Amino acid sequence: LYGLRDSCDVIRAAGIPVRVASPRVLKPEEQKVVRFLLSLECPILVRSGGLLHDLLKIPAADRPELHGDFSLNLTNVLSVQAYVGMGLVRWTPGYDLNAAQIGELAGTCYGETMEQTVFHHLPVFHTEHCVFCRFMSSGTDSSNCGHPCEKHRIALRDESGRAHPVLADVGCRNTVFGAEVQSSAKFMERFRERGVRHFRMEFVHQSAEQVESACHSFGRYLSGETTVEQLDADFRRCAPAGTTDGSLYVPGGFRQLVQLGN
16 A cells, blocks of 8 residues: 555546555455555545445445455356445456346446446455565564565566466455466457447556556557547557456357266
């Protein structure tokens, strides 16, 4: 949470609406995180059921706008209805759905409140083991590690040479992200035809120039100045490791369940 309040002030001063993302995990002793997020007085991207449970204790009139992230696992009509009924103003479909399934869900249930991520590194896994502390410090925890996570950027390189970015959160837990950017560019027409009007871009280790270029390209597409083909090409240029369909990939015959043998 270091620097978050100052960042919010800078964004507000520029006339841009602010929304903050919660940690991916909230433990029982971390209620001060909830109080801090509420003190920012802006919408919250809710990433865990535990946080949502605590926020729903606040009277609706005093509660900030709540937006549900993919980790709440909204993947069918029943789950979307349940969470929207709890007060979510927007929701992001779970990453178990491919692009065709996301389009179908948007067309049948609250599509106008769906928020689709269009440019992001897919979170591969989340762990309490801190890579920063283990390899960049002689300490054992946040009290003596020197907080190298606030000074350095790191990535885990796999056997094929792909570098997977790593970020630490307020609880010293690490999220490892996929090396490539998952791009929704080629599926945008499908999503918009089904009524999706809210989109999100997430950045990890991109430079300021890459962030600006990606946002500018997406804005030009939304205003009708470019095509999805051009948007797809622009996104690739803003992704050092390239782009991928990732979880959005639509395999042929995916609706057919393969029968298990005896």
